[in-house]
Amino acid sequence: MSDRTFLSWPFFEPRHRELAERLDAWCAKNLPVAHDDVDAACRELVAMLGRDGWLKATAVDTANPAPLDVRSLCITRETLARHDGLADFAFAMQGLGTGAISLFGTPEQQQWLAKTRAGKAISAFALSEPRSGSDVAAMDMSATRDGSDYLLTGEKTWISNGGIADLYIVFARTGEAPGAKGLSAFLVPADSAGLTVAERLEVIAPHPLARLAFDKVRVPASALIGKPGEGFKIAMSVLDVFRSTVGAAALGFARRALDESLVRASERELFGAPMAELQMVQGHIADMALDIDAAALLIYRAAWTKDSGAARVTREAAMAKLFATDKAQEVIDRAVQLHGGDGVRKGHIVESLYREIRALRIYEGASDVQKVVIARQALSDFRSR
Ligand code: COS
Numbered sequence: 003m004s005d006r007t008f009l010s011w012p013f014f015e016p017r018h019r020e021l022a023e024r025l026d027a028w029c030a031k032n033l034p035v036a037h038d039d040v041d042a043a044c045r046e047l048v049a050m051l052g053r054d055g056w057l058k059a060t061a062v063d064t065a066n067p068a069p070l071d072v073r074s075l076c077i078t079r080e081t082l083a084r085h086d087g088l089a090d091f092a093f094a095m096q097g098l099g100t101g102a103i104s105l106f107g108t109p110e111q112q113q114w115l116a117k118t119r120a121g122k123a124i125s126a127f128a129l130s131e132p133r134s135g136s137d138v139a140a141m142d143m144s145a146t147r148d149g150s151d152y153l154l155t156g157e158k159t160w161i162s163n164g165g166i167a168d169l170y171i172v173f174a175r176t177g178e179a180p181g182a183k184g185l186s187a188f189l190v191p192a193d194s195a196g197l198t199v200a201e202r203l204e205v206i207a208p209h210p211l212a213r214l215a216f217d218k219v220r221v222p223a224s225a226l227i228g229k230p231g232e233g234f235k236i237a238m239s240v241l242d243v244f245r246s247t248v249g250a251a252a253l254g255f256a257r258r259a260l261d262e263s264l265v266r267a268s269e270r271e272l273f274g275a276p277m278a279e280l281q282m283v284q285g286h287i288a289d290m291a292l293d294i295d296a297a298a299l300l301i302y303r304a305a306w307t308k309d310s311g312a313a314r315v316t317r318e319a320a321m322a323k324l325f326a327t328d329k330a331q332e333v334i335d336r337a338v339q340l341h342g343g344d345g346v347r348k349g350h351i352v353e354s355l356y357r358e359i360r361a362l363r364i365y366e367g368a369s370d371v372q373k374v375v376i377a378r379q380a381l382s383d384f385r386s387r
Pocket residue numbers: 129130135136137138139182234235238239241242314316365366367368371374375
């Protein structure tokens with residue numbers, strides 16, 4: 003059983019504590035699922051999570067609209083990640099993939115949300131391109147007007163759920179202005195003519211990932227999310243909500259690594275006593291526990307700030323993601339060390355955590371980008387004093 007004391011922190015309401023307990027029990031019963039075929043596993047996970055109501059937090063309920071609750075998103079990701087990284091992935095992408103519709107969609111566009119919240123449609127967020135990852139404003143993909151339609155042409159890559167999604171939120175250059183002010187967001191159904199999976203991408207912790215090609219993909223003007231030229235701000239606003247949740251997933255991986263290490267240190271004998279008696283082992287455990295609590299404080303500070311009505315939490319979310327993902331990598335590395343040979347043995351939970359954590363320091367804004375975001379804000383706050 004993981005440390006649950008953080009749930010009594012003042013960031014939470016009783017409903018969050020109840021969510022954590024109920025979901026943990028559900029996970030213990032239903033996870034992990036087999037990962038041999040990641041596409042099938044993700045489809046199964048989305049269906050299971052939707053059937054049992056866990057996807058409701060990922061998108062707004064159009065019948066009863068309320069802002070996305072970032073604390074619920076974080077608690078859910080942390081809990082799922084602790085049990086099964088692919089379950090966390092399946093949950094998270096339903097939110098990231100529909101975030102632009104939840105925040106800026108028309109009532110017609112928001113009709114998709116009933117399906118994604120029920121696990122009956124899979125969504126994806128298509129921002130990165132072969133020549134534009136961290137530098138979003140450098141994107142090449144174009145959307146040109148053709149009568150009352152738009153034609154989308156170009157490539158998107160590193161698209162999670164690419165190949166299994168039913169809908170893609172696609173960012174493209176509409177050219178109202180150079181750079182960041184000339185991008186727009188579109189809702190593109192996966193069965194649109196001219197949209198193909200150009201390549202499936204294999205990574206160290208397998209999950210559905212693809213490069214997509216758009217060859218004059220025609221969408222009606224009603225597919226435009228927000229106004230022309232608002233795409234960059236839409237993308238950043240979605241990331242403001244979901245970046246803290248990436249930190250929460252990392253926190254779940256780190257907690258699992260600590261839990262496994264506590265068992266190992268207590269049960270494994272070394273030099274005639276349990277490993278836990280050795281001060282060098284205690285040093286690892288202390289650092290792990292400290293990093294986990296510090297990460298949790300930053301994550302739930304960011305989530306609580308957003309839920310309390312802050313218009314932007316760019317700095318808080320960047321800090322939470324940066325610290326939690328970088329520190330989770332260190333925590334998991336310590337867990338590998340404490341597990342000795344077992345820690346690098348294929349199929350061991352600690353070995354899979356070691357592979358799972360790495361991408362979180364890259365996607366949704368690499369650690370380096372988070373530093374840029376934090377520094378820019380600190381400098382701008384200083385200059386406006
Ligand atoms: N919310 C709302 N608006 C935002 C915003 C946010 N979080 N961040 C920036 N903006 C606005 C800015 O205020 C600016 O508008 P004004 O000129 O009207 O003030 C505009 O957007 C451009 O911002 P900026 O000048 O900071 O843009 P840059 O091109 O310098 O990009 C970084 C900044 C690098 C921070 C951005 O491109 C980024 O986050 N990159 C990482 C992208 C990422 O996460 N990729 C992974 C894809 S998902 S796997």
